[in-house]
Amino acid sequence: MRCYPHAYLLCTAFTFFSLLYVYSQLASTLEDRDERSGGGRISGSSSHDAGHTLRKRPGVLGLRDRDHLAVVACGARLEETLTMLKSAVLFSRKPVHIHIFAEDDLHYGFRNAVSVFTFNIYPIMFPEENASEWKKLFKPCASQRLFLPLILKQVDSLLYVDTDILFLRPVEDIWGLLSQFNVSQLAAMAPEHEEPRIGWYNRFARHPYYGKTGVNSGVMLMNMTRIREKFFKNDMTAVTLQWGEILKPLLQKYKLNITWGDQDLLNIIFHHNPESLYVFPCQWNYRPDHCIYGSNCQQAEEEGVFILHGNRGVYHNDKQPAFRAVYEAIKQYSFGEDMESSLLQPLEAALQATTHSYCGRSSHLFTKRLRESIRLMTYWMM
Numbered sequence: 001m002r003c004y005p006h007a008y009l010l011c012t013a014f015t016f017f018s019l020l021y022v023y024s025q026l027a028s029t030l031e032d033r034d035e036r037s038g039g040g041r042i043s044g045s046s047s048h049d050a051g052h053t054l055r056k057r058p059g060v061l062g063l064r065d066r067d068h069l070a071v072v073a074c075g076a077r078l079e080e081t082l083t084m085l086k087s088a089v090l091f092s093r094k095p096v097h098i099h100i101f102a103e104d105d106l107h108y109g110f111r112n113a114v115s116v117f118t119f120n121i122y123p124i125m126f127p128e129e130n131a132s133e134w135k136k137l138f139k140p141c142a143s144q145r146l147f148l149p150l151i152l153k154q155v156d157s158l159l160y161v162d163t164d165i166l167f168l169r170p171v172e173d174i175w176g177l178l179s180q181f182n183v184s185q186l187a188a189m190a191p192e193h194e195e196p197r198i199g200w201y202n203r204f205a206r207h208p209y210y211g212k213t214g215v216n217s218g219v220m221l222m223n224m225t226r227i228r229e230k231f232f233k234n235d236m237t238a239v240t241l242q243w244g245e246i247l248k249p250l251l252q253k254y255k256l257n258i259t260w261g262d263q264d265l266l267n268i269i270f271h272h273n274p275e276s277l278y279v280f281p282c283q284w285n286y287r288p289d290h291c292i293y294g295s296n297c298q299q300a301e302e303e304g305v306f307i308l309h310g311n312r313g314v315y316h317n318d319k320q321p322a323f324r325a326v327y328e329a330i331k332q333y334s335f336g337e338d339m340e341s342s343l344l345q346p347l348e349a350a351l352q353a354t355t356h357s358y359c360g361r362s363s364h365l366f367t368k369r370l371r372e373s374i375r376l377m378t379y380w381m382m
Contacts (some may be wrong), residue, residue: 085119168373
C-alpha cells in the first residue's frame with residue numbers, strides 16, 4: 001500500500017510537466033501567429049512570412065529579445081548560408097530565431113532544406129525610388145542589412161552575419177555582448193584590421209572611416225530600437241538625421257568614393273558618431289587577414305577563434321585550405337552524430353594537411369574554442 005503515495009506523486013508531477021509543455025507550445029504558437037500578422041515594408045515592397053518579436057520595453061533587453069539572427073542571401077549562396085545556419089544552431093542551448101532575406105528563386109531551396117530551426121523568410125526589400133542602385137552596391141543585396149532596423153520594426157536587437165560566417169561557439173555568447181553596451185552604444189563590430197601597416201582604410205579609403213583602421217560589418221550586433229531612435233551627426237547637414245533619413249543622402253554623396261559598399265557607409269556613419277559603436281575583439285570576426293601575413297589577432301591566440309569569416313571566397317577555392325577545411329567539416333556533419341568523432345576529429349585531421357600555409361600554421365586556433373564548444377554541448381545533452 002505504501003507505493004500508492006509514490007505513484008500519486010509521480011502522476012501529479014507528470015501531469016504538471018505535461019501541462020507546462022502544452023502551455024509553452026501554445027504560447028509559442030500564439031507568438032508565431034502574432035509575428036506573422038505584421039510585415040516589414042519599405043515603400044511598396046511586400047513581405048512574405050515577415051517575422052517580428054514584440055519588445056517589452058524600448059531599448060531594454062529581455063530574454064526573448066536576444067535570440068534574433070539575420071542573414072541576406074542572393075545568387076549562388078544557398079549552400080553557404082545553410083552551412084552558416086547549421087553552425088549557428090549546432091552549439092546553441094537556446095532557440096535561434098532566424099530572419100532570412102533572399103531573392104525569390106532561393107525561397108524554395110530554403111523552405112525545403114531548413115527543418116531543424118524556426119525561421120522567417122523575406123524578399124529583398126529596398127526603397128522604391130533607388131532600389132536598383134542599392135541592390136547593385138558592392139555585392140548583390142549586401143546593402144539589405146542597412147534597412148533591417150526599418151523592416152523588422154518590432155525586433156529590439158539582432159545579430160546580422162554574412163553568409164560566409166561559421167560559428168565555433170554558441171551564438172548566444174555574442175548576444176551576451178549586448179549587455180556590455182553603455183547607454184550611447186547601439187551597434188557592435190570588429191576592427192577591419194589589427195595591424196595598421198596592412199590596413200585598407202588607413203591606406204586607400206577616399207572617405208571617412210571609423211577609428212584607425214575602420215570596422216568590418218560581416219558580423220554586426222545591433223540594438224535596433226536605439227538605431228531607430230538615434231539622431232546621427234553627419235557631414236551633409238548641420239541637422240542630425242535619423243536612420244531612415246541618412247542612408248539615401250549618404251549614398252548620393254559618397255557613391256563614387258566607396259569600394260566596399262554598405263560597409264563603407266557604416267564606417268562613415270560611425271566616424272561621425274564614434275560614441276555609438278561598441279568594438280568587439282577580432283576573434284569574433286576572424287578573417288584570412290588575421291593569419292595570411294602571420295598571426296595578428298592576439299585575442300584568438302589566447303582564447304581561440306569564436307567566429308570564422310571566410311571572406312574573399314576562401315571556402316570555395318584553394319587559397320586558404322584551413323578555412324575551407326572548417327567549412328567542409330561543418331557542411332558534411334549530420335545532426336545527431338557524435339560531434340567528437342564525426343566533426344572534431346575529421347577536422348583536426350584535415351587541418352594537419354594545411355600547415356604549409358600561413359593560416360594552416362595557425363589552424364590550432366580554429367579548433368581551440370570549437371573543442372570546448374563540443375565538450376559543453378555534449379555535457380549539456382547528457
